[in-house]
Amino acid sequence: MKDLKTFKNWKTKLHEIIYEADTPAGKLFDVILLIVILASIVLVMLESVKSIDIKYHKFLNISEWVITILFTLEYIARIITVKKPLKYITSFYGIIDLLSTIPKYLSFFLVGGHSLVALRALRLMRVFRILKLVRFIGESNNLIRALKASRVRIAVFISFILILCTILGTIMYLIEDDASGFTSIPESVYWAIVTLTTVGYGDIAPQEPLGQFIASLVMILGYAIIVIPTGIITSEIVKDSINNVHTNTQSCLNCSAGKHRDDAEFCYECGHKLSHD
Numbered sequence: 001m002k003d004l005k006t007f008k009n010w011k012t013k014l015h016e017i018i019y020e021a022d023t024p025a026g027k028l029f030d031v032i033l034l035i036v037i038l039a040s041i042v043l044v045m046l047e048s049v050k051s052i053d054i055k056y057h058k059f060l061n062i063s064e065w066v067i068t069i070l071f072t073l074e075y076i077a078r079i080i081t082v083k084k085p086l087k088y089i090t091s092f093y094g095i096i097d098l099l100s101t102i103p104k105y106l107s108f109f110l111v112g113g114h115s116l117v118a119l120r121a122l123r124l125m126r127v128f129r130i131l132k133l134v135r136f137i138g139e140s141n142n143l144i145r146a147l148k149a150s151r152v153r154i155a156v157f158i159s160f161i162l163i164l165c166t167i168l169g170t171i172m173y174l175i176e177d178d179a180s181g182f183t184s185i186p187e188s189v190y191w192a193i194v195t196l197t198t199v200g201y202g203d204i205a206p207q208e209p210l211g212q213f214i215a216s217l218v219m220i221l222g223y224a225i226i227v228i229p230t231g232i233i234t235s236e237i238v239k240d241s242i243n244n245v246h247t248n249t250q251s252c253l254n255c256s257a258g259k260h261r262d263d264a265e266f267c268y269e270c271g272h273k274l275s276h277d
Contacts, residue, residue, distance in 0.1 A: 015081040018074070019251035033074070037123050040067045040100075044120050064120075068104040071123075075101050083254050096125050143233075150232045157228055165192040168218060172211055180207045196222045 020026045046052050047060050075097050079085045088094045100123040147154075169189030176182040181204035182191065191204045195218045206215050251257070254272035266273055 011081055014077060015251070018078055018081060034127065036067060036070055037126050040064075040071075040120065040123050043067070044123075064104055068101065071097070071101045087255065093126070096122055100126065146233050153232050154229060157232070161196070161225065165189050165196060168192040168196070168214070172206065172214065175208055175211045175214070176206050180205065180211070182206075192218065195219060196225065198222045198226070 016023060017025045017029050043060055043063055046056070047064075053060065078088060078094075078097065082088050089098070100120065103120045166189055169187075169192040170185055172191060173182050173185050173188040176188075182188045187204065194201055194204075195215060198219065200219075206212050252267035252269060252272055252274065255267060255270040257267055257269035264274060
């Protein structure tokens with residue numbers, strides 16, 4: 001009985017360290033994890049450079065094995081410390097954790113490393129989990145809420161831009177000839193998108209005076225349109241900051257739900273009592 005209680009206490013403590021960042025141990029774990037993730041990405045980038053890979057292949061290989069073992073231990077620990085392992089395994093971050101761990105093991109069975117390198121690069125997505133750390137949690141939560149609240153207006157804005165680019169592309173197709181690069185309406189719409197977004201590749205350019213005049217208007221219009229999404233999202237961030245409810249990184253031991261209020265005693269998702277040790 002005593003051993004069972006000790007195991008439960010150990011499991012709860014490990015859960016707090018791995019899934020939360022409000023304790024010194026949790027912050028230290030996230031900092032170490034962030035360093036390992038960034039180091040693994042650097043290794044992936046260096047390994048893709050053939051001259052470096054040939055010269056330091058043994059070092060890169062050993063380093064990758066060390067990181068893979070660390071990720072494996074962390075993945076197993078995350079499964080052990082939750083009451084519903086399958087929920088974590090099938091979650092977004094659970095899948096990312098698995099995909100970032102298995103490439104090195106798959107190298108025993110698969111020939112060719114380019115696809116495996118791409119899988120290892122998915123480790124960078126785990127940084128989003130680390131953004132809960134310290135002062136970033138409030139800002140990241142505010143940005144997510146603002147994007148969700150603005151999705152309808154942003155969708156309307158994007159639809160308007162697509163319609164506008166289609167109209168402008170069609171007009172330019174009628175004005176310009178094939179020698180200018182406007183060989184079809186899709187090509188002309190592509191030009192309109194590139195010009196309106198002020199990217200300006202220059203692979204297609206109008207030659208007729210009227211076409212150049214319209215292109216000038218599109219360029220000026222592009223600068224005006226760029227600020228609209230920023231204004232939409234900023235207004236939502238300001239609105240959200242007025243009614244902001246501060247949350248922490250405490251994760252429910254039962255269902256792994258996060259973002260609980262500071263004064264919460266029970267999980268908002270499953271009703272399980274939260275640990276405040």
